[in-house]
Amino acid sequence: MKFLAEINVMPQKEILDPQGKAVKIGLQNLGINQVSDARIGKHIQLQLEAGSEAEANQIVTDACKKLLANIIMEEFEFKLIQL
């Protein structure tokens, strides 16, 4: 089975996100004052082959933990779409 994994990697909530902070100030300077917080992460799409959805889940989790996310500072979530 073929899957598309849509992965979001975000800085952990407890951890400072300097980039998000600067973007928030930038938006406020532009007059977009309604923005109270900004956090910036990465969106990653993977295409993969797996025997089952559970297996695909396992593979993507593994990929996230080992490489895609720095689990010391980042958290990840994903959804799988069967192609």
Add this chain to the structure above:
Amino acid sequence: MKFGVVVFPGSNCDDDTVGVIESLGHQAVKLWHKQTSLENCDFIIVPGGFSYGDYLRSGAIARFSPIMENVIKHANEGGYLMGICNGFQVLVEAHLLPGVLLRNNSQKFISKNIYLKTGTQNSLLTQALDANKAYKVPIAHAEGRYFADEKTIQTLKDNDQILFYYCDENGNINENSNPNGSLENIAGICNAQRNVFGMMPHPERAADIALNNVDGLEILKSIVNC
């Protein structure tokens, strides 16, 4: 000539730029990004650094600072404007110069001396330079790979807008002398009206005899000796 050096939060080459201009015997004032007045400066420089930490995209947030409205107006009215390194990135984000500056092809920050050859003598910045000389100037950037679509590159060539190419110490312009993967070794350009300049290398850092290199000073002298 009165120079104004724009200071964004995160600019860090403002002191260097002011210092070198003053060493040339000209007045230079710092223009804080929150102000709108250009204080009657004839020549505006957007210096190097990491405006707003270079977060999101280099130059992206700085481009909307209060002072930028008048900087853009100044340029559109034919006033001289130059961006060095991060300043070049800001001017590109502000669409005052064509193209973009992408991450170096090594994906790393690169700090070293490179050599420059002029692409044209037909600009304020290069008019006094020797067409056959390779000028030694430092670069220090992570996002300096000049890129534009074919049509834009052709236009730059047709209009003689390419100010500098990366070359080796003998003046050869080739892949080996290209530090960051810039298209056609482009290191600096001007706009079609020839009043807005952008370059990645730092001429202000090669402008002191105590540092054993004054090649950059010659570039800056080209501006003031007009």
Add this chain to the structure above:
Amino acid sequence: MESIESLPTVDTAKKLGLLPEEFDKIQEILGRKPNFTELSIFSVMWSEHCSYKNSIVWLKTLPKDSPRMLAKAGEENAGLVDIGSGLACAFKIESHNHPSALEPYQGAATGVGGINRDIFTMGARPIAQLNSLRFGNINLPRTKWLVKGVVKGIGDYGNAFGIPTVGGEVFFDDCYTVNPLVNAFSAGILKVGKQASAISYGVGNPVFIVGSATGKDGIGGASFASEDISEKSTEKLPAVQVGDPFQEKLLLEATLEIIESGCVIGIQDMGAAGIICSTSEMSAKGEHGMEIDLSKVPTRQANMKPFEILLSESQERMLIVVEQGKEEIAKDIFDKWDLNCEQIGVVTDSKRLRFYQNGELVADVPADDLVLGGGAPVYHREYKEPAYFKKYQEFDINSVKDVEEKDLGKVLNFLMNHPNIASKKWVAQQYDSTIGRANRNTNAPSDAAVVKVHGSDKSIVITVDCNARYVQANPEEGCAIAVAEAARNIVCSGGVPVAITNCLNFGNPYIPEVYWQFVGAIKGMKKACEAFETPVTGGNVSFYNQSSDEGPVFPTPTIGMLGILEQPELKLGLDFKAEGDLIYLVGKSVNDIASSEYLYSYQKVKESPSPAFDLAYEQLVQKAIAQLNIERLLVSAHDLADGGLMVALVESAFPGQLGFDIAATNLSVRNDAFWFGEAQSRVLVSVKPENKDKFEAILNGLKVDSQYLGTVKGADAKINGNVISSIKDAYISYDTALEKIINN
């Protein structure tokens, strides 16, 4: 305050890293049982990181006086040295080893942030940075990950902050595989009389926290730094702090502006142990107290507990005591730079720190009892000579087969490709070294970094040095050599050594054999610093650099030395400049290969004593080089270090791609000792032929040995008539070896 039932026990104290007797002492100080907030306060303030409790007894033996000293060791955030012309230099080195072992990028980045704050909190604008890095086996994937992360972390932070990184050292040895060492150095300049102090006094003066908001990052980091790295520490991963160089740059400008404005009573940056450390140290020093409302501290998260706010190591923050009535000046400055500036309390005359949250008193502790020199514990640790030491001294040079002359090229090639000797270009090019228009080495390399001080003719000359292999072989001699090498590098660059800062990286101080290394190193440092008249201005101690399975790292007392170059034209370069110049070896050749890179890596003999070293003779050699330079008799000077004479020769040849033709037969020592030995107190120089007589006369007058080796010539390394390598080939290996290994 919490009810009696919920008060923590000695078990909690132990979990926080306190000893049972320390728990008793806390109860004695308070006259009651501490609550959890108070206990965590003591645990971080009495950690090695903040209190130096296991090292201070020995640190106090180091020389710290000199007429140039404006702030002595331990008095301020960094040492402050008068460099003349109304200017002073603040400089310091600090470790960030344990954070870098877990998250190399952020660990190294925040190390750079911390050391620079130490400098600008004194009112000095940083002008140059160095770093001293040690990693394990470079062929291991984890080491490569650490190298790439640390270098990128240092680069990204320092580059954005906008201060050039002008030099440093990188060294690889298996002993650092688990626990790399990341030591960052910064130097800044201020006008004498304009320095700010880390002090608090004046009842009613407002206390401000400025800079970034406080988050839960790095809580307990100070205690964390005082424990061995083990499996368990992975669970503490949220202890990683994230650096924001952009904020740091703003904080730098705002801090210098507020100090200049004259409204500051005292200011201290927040490093280890955050708010609690700065409030207690400033108060203890000024013999006052503070009342602080933690509810007013800007936080990144809601509902932070008192101990979290007090101990948080969120980066890019400062504590400032402002003169009453000048609050608006402070606020306007920080507002200009878009930084937080919140009054969180006032100075009191109680000498106590009282912390409130939502109107409730959550901790009440005497400031002085928390700090070094006050009530913090001081321990004399047991020490014992390790078994290995005698074994190392038994090394016999005759057990190693000498190198035949025909194999010199082979050994040279081996060394050029060795990561400890090969160019560190792969690292250095990721650091902005040219910003500030001050790095005088960019186009003219010298042994030490020479950095122009704008507004004067002066340059500061700075270097970080420590060959830890020598210190392992003999802590006392090895550490004296580290100081001597630093001084030699400065003298070979035209400078005059004036003071040092140290970063003492050792294993677990509770292990007597490790503590013996520490004691020996301090003794050696004392001896050498007295000889060179370079007092110790401060620094930092990093213990517990080891892993449970691999034993301690090499004892690594990194020396950061400051020198002054008064006249620009006296700068000395390391490179050969013209064909026909005469090449001399100044100093004595010794039949010694001990602890050399050649012996250790090429001959694979790991156990030998430290190299030959005579402190008095070293002083003489340095005096000779300085005098020769003042008389303008030297074209180049290059210190002999890793790889010995041969490596010094090619390194002098590389910048100008100028070869040499050397005749050295009938040697008084073995071939390997002559070409690759690392006996100390030797300098390779080149001299104009017309100055030959004057040059030799000065050396004879000072009774310093020298040997004429040959001339600068051609484009080859030619020895006794044989070309052992072209300079170009040797250079290609030297230039690309590290990059190849890392990218492999």
